[in-house]
Amino acid sequence: MFQQGMVTPPLASGQALRLDAVTRHYESPGGTVRALNGVSLALDGGSFTAVMGPSGSGKSTLLQCAAGLDTPTSGRVLVDGVEMSGGTEAELTRFRRNRIGFVFQHFNLLPTLTVLQNATLPLRLAGKRVDRTQAVEVLTRVGLADRLDHLPAQLSGGQQQRVAIARALVAGPRVVFADEPTGALDTRSARQVLALLQEAVRIDGRTLVMVTHDPVAAAHADQVLFLADGRLVGRLAEPTAAAVADAMTRLTDQAARGRVAEGV
Ligand SMILES: Nc1ncnc2c1ncn2[C@@H]1O[C@H](COP(=O)(O)OP(=O)(O)OP(=O)(O)O)[C@@H](O)[C@H]1O
Numbered sequence: 001m002f003q004q005g006m007v008t009p010p011l012a013s014g015q016a017l018r019l020d021a022v023t024r025h026y027e028s029p030g031g032t033v034r035a036l037n038g039v040s041l042a043l044d045g046g047s048f049t050a051v052m053g054p055s056g057s058g059k060s061t062l063l064q065c066a067a068g069l070d071t072p073t074s075g076r077v078l079v080d081g082v083e084m085s086g087g088t089e090a091e092l093t094r095f096r097r098n099r100i101g102f103v104f105q106h107f108n109l110l111p112t113l114t115v116l117q118n119a120t121l122p123l124r125l126a127g128k129r130v131d132r133t134q135a136v137e138v139l140t141r142v143g144l145a146d147r148l149d150h151l152p153a154q155l156s157g158g159q160q161q162r163v164a165i166a167r168a169l170v171a172g173p174r175v176v177f178a179d180e181p182t183g184a185l186d187t188r189s190a191r192q193v194l195a196l197l198q199e200a201v202r203i204d205g206r207t208l209v210m211v212t213h214d215p216v217a218a219a220h221a222d223q224v225l226f227l228a229d230g231r232l233v234g235r236l237a238e239p240t241a242a243a244v245a246d247a248m249t250r251l252t253d254q255a256a257r258g259r260v261a262e263g264v
Contacts, residue, residue, distance in 0.1 A: 016080060016207035019041050039075075051224070053251065098126070101177070226248075
């Protein structure tokens with residue numbers, strides 16, 4: 001059922017991610033852009049949430065703020081009940097490395113590193129010992145056991161994204177953020193990537209937050225949160241692709257009507 005409005009439940013021990021009244025404003029020559037306008041949400045550990053909304057609604061900004069890659073103008077982000085602000089840049093980086101994984105649309109692999117080196121980079125950056133057996137296990141799970149010494153340029157897009165998923169999972173993060181992880185992939189590779197992300201939730205108990213424009217991808221999640229104009233405006237539990245597409249059509253129409261009313 002599509003529910004309008006969002007209510008944040010009280011802090012619970014099982015909460016992996018919580019945002020309290022997060023805003024992100026940008027100053028631009030045309031005035032202040034309110035990319036996020038008071039977003040509150042709470043996600044349980046082991047849940048899979050898709051975030052959707054019209055272009056410019058604030059999806060990427062939400063992900064970047066929640067993942068500690070960007071700093072909110074106001075509000076709080078808590079991962080595992082621990083607030084992700086107030087420290088130095090080095091502390092924030094350490095916090096992110098220990099608790100957060102990120103999958104990008106365009107993979108962001110380092111071209112001169114092999115598959116194994118790319119996948120274990122977060123461990124080496126964090127100064128942790130690289131357990132080769134465990135790293136190979138992760139790469140085997142994403143179907144790349146026979147590609148360990150390949151460079152990214154020697155792989156297909158789908159294979160590169162699977163390396164990126166291994167990299168996001170290798171340090172055992174509490175929350176994994178994925179920004180359009182299937183946006184650059186063909187249907188078959190997209191399906192494989194979604195299955196791997198789903199497995200990370202169902203088998204390993206990771207908490208996954210995925211921005212997507214694709215209703216079929218969103219239907220893999222437990223719930224879809226809808227953003228419009230920097231606010232959470234609705235939630236769809238146990239989504240089907242048809243219900244997600246329907247809700248998106250309504251939101252996009254509303255956004256277009258809003259722009260006409262404002263004379264944009
Ligand atoms: N660095 C920035 N400086 C100024 N404005 C920005 C900046 N980053 C984002 N914005 C603005 O904030 C708003 C939200 O952007 P965001 O990229 O989060 O939207 P989105 O929903 O992810 O869009 P899309 O689906 O097109 O990727 C937009 O109006 C965008 O132009």
